[in-house]
Amino acid sequence: METDTTIPTAGAPLTEDGVRDDHARGTEGGEDGVWEELVTSALLGTDRRVPARLAGLPGTDLPGALLDAAALHTVRRRAGLRPGPAAPPPEPAPEDHRLPLPGAARRRLDQLLAGRTAPSPAGRRGAAPDLTELLPQWLALANERGYQAPAAALPALLDAARARTDLRPQALRLAGPRGLWLARLNPEWRFALRGAGAGSSLPDPGDQDGVRALWDEGLFAERVALLGAVRTEDPAAGLALLASTWSAERAEDRLMFLDSLRTGLSGTDEEFLEEALGDRSRNVRATAAELLSALPASALAGRMAGRAVTCVGLDRTAESPTITVEAPHECDSAMQRDGLAATPPAGRGERSWWLGQLVEAAPLSCWPPRFGGRAPEEIVALPVADDWQAELHAAWCRAAVRQRDAAWSRALLGSPATPPATGPGTSSLAERAQLLSTLPPEERACWVGSFIAAHGLSEAFQLLGVCEVPWAEPLGGAVIDALDIAREAGSYPWSFSGVMGLAERCLAPEAARQLESLTARPEEAEDISPGAGGYWSEAFQRLVSTLRLREAMRAELTAPAR
Structure with missing residues (x-):
């Protein structure tokens, strides 16, 4: 100047x-x-x-x-x-034809984005709801009902998505095309133009010319989002799109594209995945083998079954039927081509490592004939010789999760009342949570509710995380009863802060009525922790007010727009 x-x-x-x-x-x-x-x-x-x-x-x-x-x-x-010379004006923002938010819902969004909560004494959370934790649920509800974000709220919405990656998919969906238009004008919001944000401007999967143009000319994130969208709509078309440029893609890109085939995976993908077993990238080969093993009728699954049944069988000479295990003595080139990693991680024996991979990749349907027609529950209940039970059951757990086999998952989970250390399949809470994810939502909630009733909340946090929201009965009642028992036992509520946080987000709002009686401050006995009763009263007050706020949010999002 x-x-x-x-x-x-x-x-x-x-x-x-x-x-x-x-x-x-x-x-x-x-x-x-x-x-x-x-x-x-x-x-x-x-x-x-x-x-x-x-x-x-x-x-x-x-x-x-x-x-x-x-x-x-x-x-x-x-x-x-x-x-200076005048800059060219930006292009007009695109139209967003979705429904405008009702007035009360607009005001609620402003409040949630601001994250205003009542100050709590002595640094405690207090009895006021944590609004920032309710924002993800509000966004999901608004998107389910097809609303658009108010134009004035877009900057705050993009700022919130920039600060919290867990908000991005739902926040960018609500922001819609105008949010993407605005993000192009501010470098701090460029994240919206990558990954999930790019999906908001994808062509319709039925628009063949638009799909082809973006696939040939788009950024990598746009191409990944496009392939996922096409696979969701038409798996065969998505496979054809990927196959058309597969040989020219970089190895790291091939890995991401191949992972998109999990959507709509079926036998029609087998030929392509078999060819990918010969890929020059080890990670691509491993992913292709994993996807093929999730197809029990695939040729790779058959090869794995043939290997696995030679290693695991029934010892008919024992006094009672017993499973005997003879782990592989080598990992040959054919096994490695089918996805087995030859080198075990540190501290793991080679033979047990190879056995686990074989059993995990073998179709679960191969085991009943191998064990005389026994059902999964009967097979899992059989004793295993030479301390191979933990290794064998862990591999069956991984196979049940990979193949989404509910029958084997039930067998490996066993009764929820059985102590975890003596259960039929696994005592690992992480593996139990994965097995539960294969069950129908109602059965999952019932199993976890019974587990909590039998064993309390101390080991239930991971299991609660895989249950459908809002928690169905009897799960919600079991959580409330267990919290009440913990309160009466005299422990402090922060020992269960993780479960309380989940309850605020996952309990059905109708449970507020059941919790009302727990908000009163009880008289403290001499043998309980000092001040515990007051802390529990405050925690239950916060839980009740959060549930009522969630109920109000839901009502506001169903009101007619003004």
């Missing part, structure tokens, strides 16, 4: 305010030199450094004269700027 004025220097005529004016004579050092001189004097003090333009001025108020000179200099710089 250029200026049409200069700043006074020493020796120039004085203006009415006592500052020398050399506008007509020019300034030594230029405008930057003037400003640096004033700044230096301000930093060091006018008693140590007097600007040349102020030297010899009448009076002694040098600090005031310095400020006057700085103010005059600032005004002149601003007034003397020549306007």
Whole structure:
């Protein structure tokens, strides 16, 4: 930028305010030199450094004269700027034809984005709901009902999505095409143009020309999103799209594209995946083998079954039927091509490592014939010789999860009342949670509710995480009863903070009525932890108010728009 004025220097005529004016004579050092001189004097003090333009001025108020000179200099710089060329205006924002939010829901969104909560004493959470934790649920409900975000809320919505990656898919879906348009104008929101955000501007899967153009010319994230969208709509078309450029893709891109085939995976993908077993990338080969093993009728599953049944069988010479195991003695090239990793992780024996991979990849349907027609529950109940039970059952657990086999999952889970350490399949809570995910939602909730009733909440957190929201009965009642028992036992509520947080988000809002009686502060007995009753009362008050707020949110999102 250029200026049409200069700043006074020493020796120039004085203006009415006592500052020398050399506008007509020019300034030594230029405008930057003037400003640096004033700044230096301000930093060091006018008693140590007097600007040349102020030297010899009448009076002694040098600090005031310095400020006057700085103010005059600032005004002149601003007034003397020549306007630059006008930037082209941005393209108009696209139309969003979804429903506008009802008035109450708009106000609720503003409140949730602001994250306003009542201050809590002594740093505790207090009895007020945590609004930031309710925002994901609100976004999901608004998207289910097909609403659009108000234009005024888009900046705050994009800021929230930038700060929390867990919010991004739902936040960007609500923001819609206008959110993407706005994100292009601010570098801090560029994340919206990648990954899930790119999916909002994808062509319709039925638009063959648009799909082809984006697949050939789009960014990698756009292509991944496009392939996922096409696979969801038409798995065969998605496979054909991937196959058309497969040989030209980079190895890391092939891995991501191949992972998209999990959507709509079927026997029609087998030929392509078999070819991918020969890929030059080890990770691509391993993923292709995993996908093929999830197809029990695939040729790879048959090869794995043939290997696995030679390693695991029934010892008919024992006094009672017993499973005997003979782990592989080598991992040959054919096994490695079918996805087995030859080198075990540190601390793991080679033979047990190879056995686990074989059993995991073998179709579960191969085991009943191998064990005389026994059902999964009967097979899992059989004793296993030579301490191979843990390894064998863990591999069956992974196979049940990979093949989404509910019958084997039930067998490996066993009765929820059985102590975890003595159960039929696994005592690992992580594996139990994965097995539960293969069951229907109602059965899952029933199993976890019975587990909590039998064993309490201390080991139930991971299991609760795989249950459908809101929690169906009897699960919700079991959680409330277990929290009440913990309160009566005199423990502090923060010992169950994880479960309480889940309950705030996952209990059905109708459970607030059942919790009402627990919000009162009980009389504390001498044998319980000091102050525990008050803390529990506060925690239950927060839980009740959160459930009621969720109920209000749901009602606001079903009200007619105004």
